Amino acid sequence: MIYHELSTIFVSFKDTTEYEGLVDSIKKYGLFEPILTWKGDIVDGRHRHKACIDAGVEPIFEALPDDMPFDVVRDRVVGSNLMRRHLTAGQRAMTAAALATLSHGGDRVSEQGENFPLGLTTKEAGDKLSISDKYVKVAKAVNRDAPDLAEKVKAGSMSLNEANVERKQRLGFDTYVPPKPKTLDLDELMRTPGDNWDTDV
Numbered sequence: 001m002i003y004h005e006l007s008t009i010f011v012s013f014k015d016t017t018e019y020e021g022l023v024d025s026i027k028k029y030g031l032f033e034p035i036l037t038w039k040g041d042i043v044d045g046r047h048r049h050k051a052c053i054d055a056g057v058e059p060i061f062e063a064l065p066d067d068m069p070f071d072v073v074r075d076r077v078v079g080s081n082l083m084r085r086h087l088t089a090g091q092r093a094m095t096a097a098a099l100a101t102l103s104h105g106g107d108r109v110s111e112q113g114e115n116f117p118l119g120l121t122t123k124e125a126g127d128k129l130s131i132s133d134k135y136v137k138v139a140k141a142v143n144r145d146a147p148d149l150a151e152k153v154k155a156g157s158m159s160l161n162e163a164n165v166e167r168k169q170r171l172g173f174d175t176y177v178p179p180k181p182k183t184l185d186l187d188e189l190m191r192t193p194g195d196n197w198d199t200d201v
Helices: 017-029 046-055 070-084 089-100 122-128 133-145 145-154 160-172 186-191
Strands: 037-038 039-043 062-066
Touching: 017 046, 037 046, 037 070, 037 089, 039 046, 039 070, 089 133, 089 145, 089 160, 122 133, 133 145, 133 160, 145 160
Parallel strands: 037 062
Antiparallel strands: 037 039
16 A cells, blocks of 8 residues: 555654554554545555554555545545644644645646646645644744754654754854843832932931
């Protein structure tokens, strides 16, 4: 089976205890949720597919109709993954950035040569992941300039803001943020003796 590009937009948890737990669960109880395919490719469930192989269990597939529009397939995959996963804001931004780079239904063209619909804009991708397009643009920049930091954000070990600060430092940008001016309490100031106040009232 081929993993469609759509199946790779969400962060991988292949080398984690979560994945090991999935393999153990499939060994004991079988696969609860079928692996989703479209036009013969896996669009959702690549980890379930790999876990079935590692567990020595025959995978179960659910095939979507070949004539189902790509945007419908995409929205189903995104929706089901958001329900299953607990993503950080940075992980959602990275996923939205990957979603926005999908210019069509993966790398394939239909046998009739019909092109798939254009991909999502940054804002549209952000809306689907409930994240501001500002953060999606930052995620794209981190992906472009510092792929190693992007991987840390995807893994949840670094926040998107931390990654962006380090990205800018590597590029030589000034990342200094001046402290906010201290707010003075006028009542407290008046109660504090000093040369500027007449305390003999």
